[in-house]
Amino acid sequence: xxxxxxxxxxxxxxxxxxxxxRRNNPKQCIELGGERPLLAQTVSRxxxxxxxxxxxxxxxxxxxxxxxxxxxxxPKENVLVEPWGRNTSPCIGWGAVEVxxxxxxAVLVVCPSDHVVADEDGLIEAIKSGVLAARSxxxxxxxxxxxxxxxxxxxxxxxxxxAGTWGNHEVSSVARFVExxxxxxxxxxxxxxxxxxxxxxxxxxxxxxxxxxRSHLPRSAEALERIxxxxxxxxxxxxxxxxxxxxxxxxxxxxxxxxxxLNVGWSDVGTWTAAGETMPKIPGGRxxxxxxxxxxxxxxxxxxxxxxVALLGLDGIVxxxxxxxxxxxxxxxxxxxxxxxxxxxxxxxxDLT
Amino acid sequence: xxxxxxxxxxxxxxxxxxxxxRRNNPKQCIELGGERPLLAQTVSRxxxxxxxxxxxxxxxxxxxxxxxxxxxxxPKENVLVEPWGRNTSPCIGWGAVEVxxxxxxAVLVVCPSDHVVADEDGLIEAIKSGVLAARSxxxxxxxxxxxxxxxxxxxxxxxxxxAGTWGNHEVSSVARFVExxxxxxxxxxxxxxxxxxxxxxxxxxxxxxxxxxRSHLPRSAEALERIxxxxxxxxxxxxxxxxxxxxxxxxxxxxxxxxxxLNVGWSDVGTWTAAGETMPKIPGGRxxxxxxxxxxxxxxxxxxxxxxVALLGLDGIVxxxxxxxxxxxxxxxxxxxxxxxxxxxxxxxxDLT
Numbered sequence: 001x002x003x004x005x006x007x008x009x010x011x012x013x014x015x016x017x018x019x020x021x022r023r024n025n026p027k028q029c030i031e032l033g034g035e036r037p038l039l040a041q042t043v044s045r046x047x048x049x050x051x052x053x054x055x056x057x058x059x060x061x062x063x064x065x066x067x068x069x070x071x072x073x074x075p076k077e078n079v080l081v082e083p084w085g086r087n088t089s090p091c092i093g094w095g096a097v098e099v100x101x102x103x104x105x106a107v108l109v110v111c112p113s114d115h116v117v118a119d120e121d122g123l124i125e126a127i128k129s130g131v132l133a134a135r136s137x138x139x140x141x142x143x144x145x146x147x148x149x150x151x152x153x154x155x156x157x158x159x160x161x162x163a164g165t166w167g168n169h170e171v172s173s174v175a176r177f178v179e180x181x182x183x184x185x186x187x188x189x190x191x192x193x194x195x196x197x198x199x200x201x202x203x204x205x206x207x208x209x210x211x212x213x214r215s216h217l218p219r220s221a222e223a224l225e226r227i228x229x230x231x232x233x234x235x236x237x238x239x240x241x242x243x244x245x246x247x248x249x250x251x252x253x254x255x256x257x258x259x260x261x262l263n264v265g266w267s268d269v270g271t272w273t274a275a276g277e278t279m280p281k282i283p284g285g286r287x288x289x290x291x292x293x294x295x296x297x298x299x300x301x302x303x304x305x306x307x308x309v310a311l312l313g314l315d316g317i318v319x320x321x322x323x324x325x326x327x328x329x330x331x332x333x334x335x336x337x338x339x340x341x342x343x344x345x346x347x348x349x350x351d352l353t
Numbered sequence: 354x355x356x357x358x359x360x361x362x363x364x365x366x367x368x369x370x371x372x373x374x375r376r377n378n379p380k381q382c383i384e385l386g387g388e389r390p391l392l393a394q395t396v397s398r399x400x401x402x403x404x405x406x407x408x409x410x411x412x413x414x415x416x417x418x419x420x421x422x423x424x425x426x427x428p429k430e431n432v433l434v435e436p437w438g439r440n441t442s443p444c445i446g447w448g449a450v451e452v453x454x455x456x457x458x459a460v461l462v463v464c465p466s467d468h469v470v471a472d473e474d475g476l477i478e479a480i481k482s483g484v485l486a487a488r489s490x491x492x493x494x495x496x497x498x499x500x501x502x503x504x505x506x507x508x509x510x511x512x513x514x515x516a517g518t519w520g521n522h523e524v525s526s527v528a529r530f531v532e533x534x535x536x537x538x539x540x541x542x543x544x545x546x547x548x549x550x551x552x553x554x555x556x557x558x559x560x561x562x563x564x565x566x567r568s569h570l571p572r573s574a575e576a577l578e579r580i581x582x583x584x585x586x587x588x589x590x591x592x593x594x595x596x597x598x599x600x601x602x603x604x605x606x607x608x609x610x611x612x613x614x615l616n617v618g619w620s621d622v623g624t625w626t627a628a629g630e631t632m633p634k635i636p637g638g639r640x641x642x643x644x645x646x647x648x649x650x651x652x653x654x655x656x657x658x659x660x661x662v663a664l665l666g667l668d669g670i671v672x673x674x675x676x677x678x679x680x681x682x683x684x685x686x687x688x689x690x691x692x693x694x695x696x697x698x699x700x701x702x703x704d705l706t
Binding site: 293308310311325326332336340343352 | 371372644646648649657659660661662663664665666667670672674677678679680681682683685686689690692693696697700702705
């Protein structure tokens, strides 16, 4: 699609996939269930929309090597290496500047690097409609996911009035962005049908996002202007960018935001347990291993490529083997892995994370 | 103790300790809980009774290398390598012949290689009393363990009248050997106080055991006579020895057997779960690993030397890591590991066992 660029945010560590995910090999770069890394899948998906020359990756210093290894065809200058992690708004601002330098009337599609989408064509069609809407209205367009469960781990966006139709999609206004709800509220959102999951996918013109930074993050906007004039200023200006998320810094403050409702089999693959749901079937559950033997075991998730695994009398146990660390946990604890990684770091065992 | 020899039976594979135990590195040769191998512990214990020159080891072809590696000080000729496994009576018969060749009036102490004893001095004192009783009566003396639980996995021996006192021990006749009981019978044995566990420890003169083979296993006795005349006949005569256990072939048939009651903190270390009880404490349970992190976990058993292990939300889970295989099981399944090994072999994956 002409004049369209994509920015994939690949700066997260994905600590919930420890011990497979590490600082220098984050969630988006690991092979889950024997599949290609999520980052590679994300790039392939976006290549249905734009050529790889117009795909940019924002990532961190420690994971730069892994990103380049996974994406050998990506132009070297398309990797934006953040000097250090400062949440999402600095990287998106930098990406918009970089794209604006190449094409001042470009539309930028921003998306995470570590999600999966079953209906890729459906997603691409929606992005195309989003591009049309963004160009036509000069508003930021978000892609919202129809909830399929009362999820408390995501932010939501509340649907406002219909703004019009672009492409094949009806586009609505966003009434407001809301924070992660409690279980009762999440259930109400699910039942009500007027809330969508905020999946971190945005479409905007480089002009409209520049205006939004000026309005809501003026200090960032000034730093970004200096970076626009001199790309080499990134190192010195990075600390002047507000270390805040795009949601909190821009989206929740911007009055006119549009959204397209998506039902495309999206998953954020948030935990080992969630990832396990789509892994290959093995005796006793799902996962990857050289051989699996089981007795009276079910709903287990196994990551042990190159090894034989035996599961006896287990129900819903996750087993992740790596050369220097093993994680064994009940499936309902998969949200706690990130905490665990912090504990390990507090013990001074940074080599393990 | 003069004129006394020991024969340690180290021919078992100990499949219940898979994946750490293998054909060429059986249970008695592995390091459980960071301790020396059980075979090395058994030899050290018996060295309180006899010098190492008078300790013989019966083992199998595949595990010979492991035995010699663990016991570098053992004279080469003291390892009796069974041409192939034929249960315990051939090896004990061979050991008695070998000892008789060195000292025709010797007393032989037979014991397993893979048990632990907390009170080693208590055991040695009892063996000494057994040697006196065996010499004095020319009967076979067994060492029986006072039951501490209604165990259904062992054979028992029923106490008969007291036969006399030797050393510091009252020695009783054995009324009969009984097979593994059902749970109700095991409870009755425990409550009754007149049954001991048959732990496979025997003391006898070489003359008395030769007579017993002549009476109960005459075909074996003839083959043993030929081996006694020509040690090199072992390969050709091995198939002529009855492939039966010493319990079934001799003990259950012999009329006059004596026993000494032992309360020495004995354990057969039968499973990962049993072995775990004496391993070092770690967060979340017991075992060996480089680092262990846990949340809401208890009563786990871990064998993962050289690795970090994280346990989240686990209760009574056993984790055993080796370079090519991992076992994860509920502690109450530890008896099933042997079955699992047979399944793996049936799948043609002999490399893993």
